[in-house]
Amino acid sequence: MAGKIRIAVMHFAHETVTFLRNDTTLSDFIYPGSPAKGEALLKAYPKSYMGGFVKMAREFDSVELVGIESPLWPKTYMGSGWVTEEAFETLVGRMIEGLKAEGPFDGVYLSLHGAMAVRGIARPEAELARRVREVVGPKVPIAATFDLHGNEDDEFLEHADIGFAVKYFPHYDEYLQGERAARMLLRLIRGDYKPAHVTRKVPILTATVRMWTGASPWADLIQRALTWEAREPDVYVNVFFGFPFADVPDVGITIQATTNDNAKLAAEIAKDIADFAWRKREPLLSSTKISSIAEGVALAKQAVAGGETPVVLADHSDRSGSATFLLKEIIAQDLSGVIIATIADAKTTAKLKADGAKAGDAFDMEIGGLVDESAGAPVRIRGTILNAVEGHGQFWVVVKFGRDNVLILSTYLVQMMEPFSLATLGLDIRTFKVFAIKSRVHFRKGFDDNAFAKTILLVEPDQPYLGTVHLDALPYRNVDLKKYYPYGEPKFRS
């Protein structure tokens, strides 16, 4: 092909917990740096999908990438509910305007997540692809990358040509899937690859805490997809585990197989992996041990006594970031040497910021809780402020209390993925025996898969709140739980 190959690059991502009370609004997507366009967009997430895509695409001299003005992740990150229609229409409207203004293009890359939920739009990623298709016409290839928590069915690929989801949870292969998307988009543009895809739904619905791919049988499910990709040239398999905390019609497990113009092979692969997931449905749901908060804190105490430290106490269920159940129990069982990271409390952190809180100040306040029943009641903490600092769009307050315990207050939900990030708050991580964090699986990256922690304990409150494994306690309106294992007797056709 002579001349430049022009590729439009766009980004729109959210993992929406539709059961949270705070909507994800237009203003949540607008902050210094977001929306981003041009080089700023292309450099926005250098180690993630975007970074991989840009790196690979720029290996080819003939390629010109154009960053179309796009929103980055909202300020609330994953701690917010339904994306408003105003946010979706305004942001997508601007993206589409940008696409028209900067075109024409030979290809489009969409950097997505897949579990965005928008009021009034059942399948927002597919809707975005549909609108992009309207602009670029039927012949211009559209490639996308996804998180494996995407809630997807075949609608996205009715408008786009090919998609690549990460295979690991934690998502180690975001950059790799971005690279693949670039390489394949170029092959599609050159007419060297003609995607044939088959999508299969598997009616299994479960909480994300169970989905760690570091152990069987989730590891086996992914290995099966990897084996198909390795044994047949030009095969790509997406195994979407789905995201159950979004009340949308396409939840549950989804398998997508894509081949180079071989529909029969795509069907064979999708069926094989879907059948495998269905056969393994019982162990898929029972392999992860989850303790009550009281039990977990007692086990942490035992592990400390036995020298099996550091210990991770992960409250996987906290969706707002404000939950205080674990903090309360740590105080009740008088644990020492614990770091609690974090309790999200927008009001308290705003007040502390306004009051000019600084290191050395005495601290005596009720913190956390209240945002909804899953956050519990506020807890009174008396101690000394060690640090109070602005960073990443949040205000952070570090409070020392009790017997060598440290509490970190943040503005929004913070998922602590690795202990060393605490050093930026002036903390020496070696001094802590227990890390009480809010994370389901992502923490395994920096606490488990790297052998940092000797003891890993997953906990959740006894009550079936938002975020716990008790999905049947959630007020779904768009999902009929009876159609999913283990909540009913779903029909699965092999």
Ligand SMILES: [Zn+2]
């Ligand atoms: Zn994910």
